[in-house]
Amino acid sequence: MSVTEYNPAEIENTIQESWRENNAYKATPSKTKNKFYCLSMFPYPSGKLHMGHVRNYTIGDVISRFKRMQGFNVLQPMGWDAFGLPAENAAIENNVSPKKWTNKNIESMKVQLDALGLSYDWSREINTSSPDYYKWEQWFFIQLLKAGLVERKKSEVNWDPVDKTVLANEQVIDGKGWRSGAEIERKKIDQYFLKITNYADELLEGLESLDNWPTQVKVMQTNWIGKSKGLSFHFEIKNSAEILEVFTTRPDTIFGATYCAIALDHPLAEIAKKEDKLIKNFIAENQINEKTEAALAKQEKKGIDTGLKAIHPITKKLIPIWIANFVLMEYGTGAVMCVPGHDQRDYDFAKKYSLPILQVIETDADQKINDEAIEEKGLLINSDQYNGLNFDEAFIQIAKDLKNKNNAEVQTNFRLRDWGISRQRYWGCPIPIIHCDDCGHVPVAEKDLPVELPEIDENTSRGMSLSGFDEWKKTHCPDCNKEAVRETDTFDTFFESSWYAARFASQPNDSMLGEEADHWLPVDHYIGGIEHAILHLLYARFFNLLLRDQNLIKSSEPFNRLLTQGMVLADAFYIKDENQNPEWISKECVNTDKDKLTLNDGRAVFKDGMSKMSKSKLNGIDPNIMIEKYGADTVRLYMMFTSPPEQSLEWSDTAIEGSYRFLRKVWNLISKRKIYAKEAPQEFTKAELKLRYKSHQTLKKVTNDFAERNSFNTAIASVMELLNAVPDSFKANDATDSEQYCLDEVIQFTLKMLSPITPHISLFLWKEYSGSDGAEFENSWPIFNEELLKLENFQLIIQVNGKVRGKEILSVSMGQDELENLAKENENVKKILANQPIKKVIYIKEKLINFVI
RNA sequence: GGGGAUGUGGUGGAACUGGUAGACACGCUUGGCUUAGAACCAAGUGCCGAAAGGUGUGGGGGUUCGACUCCCUCCAUCCCUACCA
Known part of the structure; x- marks a missing residue:
């Protein structure tokens, strides 16, 4: 054979062609081989593969290929998480239907994936925006409805009054609509919720069985579910028939409660604002228009006294009730008892409004509440008959005493809230409900599934939602056949990604899942970004339990082993505009002269350092270009070599050359040889x-x-x-x-x-x-x-006081005494020991000896 | 604000169970090959020091014969925070 240059393009085409011809990676259940289901999180079809995908899918492919070599019957499927906001945005910007846009993207991304040499079973490809897929989602929703796991209730959304549309949190920037710039309003509308809280305990307990999940993900989910034991009780209110219901995890601090705080829209606040103009103004001014948890936590804490006095259930003292912007009606009862001595948030608020601060817990004699709250548990003080009790004793005693007065219940609370699944969108799975004036909210008859999305008109309105499709909305009630209207909300797109793993395993035409599901499930190895640690992975675990309880699958957990890969970063560069604001520029425009970075026109360029590859920072590296330049093998090798999978990966144009060089070295060594079969x-x-x-x-x-x-x-x-x-x-x-x-x-x-x-x-x-x-x-x-x-010799490290002073190659058969003497005789060691008495000798077998002097 | 992670040479990283810090690469330096360059090959490369030696894993403190690894504390960066996926 003639020695030729390494030519990746030619080799990769040939090999990929042979895989295609042989259907090499089609998975069918086997009786002789053990199954291995390897799954990478499927992508949103944005149109262009990015390096994050390349990394994710290379990891999954390496694991799949290795397992296949080890003799497993491997299933590795791939598909498209095809519903979502970007398609609607593209539709608005380019006047193309979300469906066309999405399907075109899928086509081109599939070509890009194939160029990477990923060993997928494409016969199982899923497109979640296809009625074949979402039909079963609708069917399953109806089963959940029948099982009492769906609730319809009012809930707030971001309303853009100019564009007349509901906005996602990421479309609200500093409280304003991203396109219109209008102040966002909060609007309450009817929405559907899945009762994930019914499964809170099981989702929590299930984590214990997940031995092959990263601890950090389990900790995050545990904290997200947030199980806590506390006491629910109420305050009576002076000169009023109303009561104030609160929940606390720290009943031991009840003597330290010096005020109560309620939400802006708490019923008591509603009453108070009718009587007091100042309160009314305060509530109006502090209406929150950005309600992400982060935004709420960072806002300045403000409050106003209602003038109402709560009666302390034990001391009978009167304490004021304040309206506070950090208390939310949606959580718990919308009211809290505030103990500034032992809760930092309450402490800050009390300082600001000069409310009294009492210390009722003592951890040690010196610690006093001068600058901050004492949040640790300790012994009760200033608490009358409860003085000297510890947390557990106080909890039990106070709970008992209040219970006797018919005013307390020990309660287990969860931070986890029910899953709101309604979205006021077009490009999603329609919720299969029909609203009838007589029969109410009726599920679509199963024979009429799927409820398909209407085709979109050429000229779309700015806000995209099914509610504008008047003809499509009109229908008849499945129960009484009277004229009725369809529900126009779609499912949260997390719905689709919550069960795709099961559908990959089994996709019959006439049911949601067939027998093959239990052959492949659970997924043996799941790979995806750490950013999905909570939401997607929790919803998918929840769905798995729902599928199990509907007798569709047997396993209780969907993913046996989880690998969360880090992000792909690259250098980002910017110039400063006249207002000194950064303006991002692409690396190609930057000239490097000595240590100076400049543009062609001489303007100074600044380096932002490594940051996540993104469109806005113009620091993305196109996988296609890299594959063309070096071949898929080099790109894969680089991705796997340059960082451990869990950590972020920093792109480097020079380092990838090294990977290419290595493959060329392998090529040069092997391509000119034949096996020496003797x-x-x-x-x-x-x-x-x-x-x-x-x-x-x-x-x-x-x-x-x-x-x-x-x-x-x-x-x-x-x-x-x-x-x-x-x-x-x-x-x-x-x-x-x-x-x-x-x-x-x-x-x-x-x-x-x-x-x-x-x-x-x-x-x-x-x-x-x-x-x-x-x-x-x-x-x-x-x-x-x-x-x-097996080795005959080993290297002994000789230390004196923990510092390496010598090394000796010794036989493994040597006894400790002999070895110790030899070590002492080592020239350098001998000099340092200098005949001083040795206090202690530590010997680690076949590794190290340490003399302590 | 809360929750989770990360921090080691000029750079990416290694050290798996508390036992030689810097494997393997990138870059750089010197030399070879070449008209020249690219490619390739060889040697060197944590820092200070001529050397002996000292010092060194974000900062400070602690436990230990011995700490990148365990504990306390501080700092910086990143991810998630329930309607981006």
């Missing part, structure tokens, strides 16, 4: 045994890195080390038989170990090198020989 030699020289040791040790490490640690960067580094360890003489033309045999071992292991990461070059070289058709190559993983890993 019998194994009987004896090996020391140098040969050393290389064989390295080969098998590397294989052992790489196997562990792939299978257990998901540590691909270190796996690649060890393969590089192995190739570096081959002596030149072994590669020479006059190498001995046994040298060639050892080199063969290196080559075979190397191609196998690289195959999951760089599948094209590996398979191509294997075929050429072995002269086989490569059929078995992707289905077998080599086994290392434990015998070759």
Whole structure:
């Protein structure tokens, strides 16, 4: 065979063509092989693959390919999370229907994915915007409705009064509509909710079984669900028949309650504002128009006294009731008891409005509430009959005493709220409900499913919602056949992504899921961005329980093992405009002269450092261009080599050259060789045994890195080390038989170990090198020989007082006494010990000895 | 504000269970090859120091014979915060 240059484009086309022809990655249930379901979070079809996708899908593909080599029957599907806001925005901007826009994007992104050499079973492709898919979502919603897991209630949305449309949180910037710039209003409308709180306990307990999930994700979900035990009780109000219901997790601090705070729209606030103009003004001025949790928490805390006095349930003292902008009607009862001595938020508020602060908990004698609240638990003081009790004792006693007065209930509370699933949009799955004047809100008959989206008109209004489709809305009541109207809200797009994993496993035409679902489920390995740690992953776990309880699947958790990959970052550059504001520019426009960065016109360019690749910062790197330049194998190798998967990855134009160089090195070594098919030699020289040791040790490490640690960067580094360890003489033309045999071992292991990461070059070289058709190559993983890993000698590290002072190569058969004496005799060690008495000797077997003097 | 993470040479990172800090790469320096460049090959490369040696994992403190690793505290950056996906 003639030696040619490494030409990735040619190789990759050839290999990808052969995979396509052979239907190489189509998954069918097997009775002999164990199944392995590997899933990467499917993308929103924005039109262009970005480096974040490339990284995500490469990780999933490496795991899939490795498992396939280990003999598993692997299912790795891919599809499209096709509903969502960007399609509507594109429609408004470019006058193209969301459907056309989305489907075009899917087409081009599929080509891009294929160019990466990802081993997907495309026969299972899902497009969530297709009626075949969302039909079952609608059907399932109706089952949930029947099971009492759906609630219809009023809830607030962001209303843009100029564009006359509901806005997503990200479309509200500083309280204003992103297009209109109008002040956003809060509007209450009827919406559907899924009762995820019914499953709060099970979602919490389920986390304990997820041994192969990152702890951080489990902690985040635990905190998000936020289970807490507390006391629910009420205050009576002086000169009023009303009562004030509150919940607290710290009943031990009840003697420290010096005021109560209620929400702006609490019933008591409504009463108070009728009587007092100042209060009315305060409420009007403090209406919140941005309601994300972050925005609420950062706003200045303001309040006003209602003049109402609550009667402390134990001391009977009167304490004022304030209206406060940080208390929300939606959470709990919309009212809280405030203990400024032991809650920092209450403390700040009390200082601001000169409300009394009492200390009722003592942690140690010195700690006083001079500058801040004491939030730790301790013993009760200034609490009459409860003085001296600890938290648990006080909780029980106070709960009991209040209960006896018919005013308390021990309650378990969850921070988790029910899932609001209604969206006032066009490009989503229509909620299958019909509103009838006589029969109320009636589910669409199952025979009439799916409720399909209407085709869109050429000229769309600015705000996009189904409510504008008057003809489509008109229908008849499934119960009484009277004229009725359709529900015009669509599902939250998290709905689609909550069950796609199951649908990939089984997609019958006549039902939601078939028998094959339980064959593949649960997903064995799920890979996606850490940004989905809470919402998507919690909703998907919730849906899995719903599917189980509807007897559609058997497993209780959808994802056995989870890998959350970090973001892809790149350098971002900007210039300053006349107001010193940054104006982002693309890297291509920047000239580097010595240390100065400039534009062509000489203006100074500033470096922002590494930040997430984004459109707005113009720092995205186009995967296509990189694939054209270096080939998919290099891009994949770079992605896997340059950072551990969980961490963020910093793009570097020069570093990717290094990955390309390595593959060229592999090519140059192997492409000019043929397998040296002779019998194994009987004896090996020391140098040969050393290389064989390295080969098998590397294989052992790489196997562990792939299978257990998901540590691909270190796996690649060890393969590089192995190739570096081959002596030149072994590669020479006059190498001995046994040298060639050892080199063969290196080559075979190397191609196998690289195959999951760089599948094209590996398979191509294997075929050429072995002269086989490569059929078995992707289905077998080599086994290392434990015998070759036994060592006769080891290196002993000699420390004095924990500092390395010498190293000795010693036999593993040496006893500790002998070894200790030898260590003391080491020239440098001897000098430092200088005959001083040794207080202590610490010996770590075959590793280290430490003399303490 | 709350929750979660991250911080190691000029750069990306390694050190898996408390036991040699800097593997493997990128970059850089020197040399070879070349008319020249690219590519490739060889040697070197944490910092201070001529060397001996000292010092060094965001800052400060602690536990330990021994700390990148465990504890306390502070700082910086990133992610999520329920209608972006």
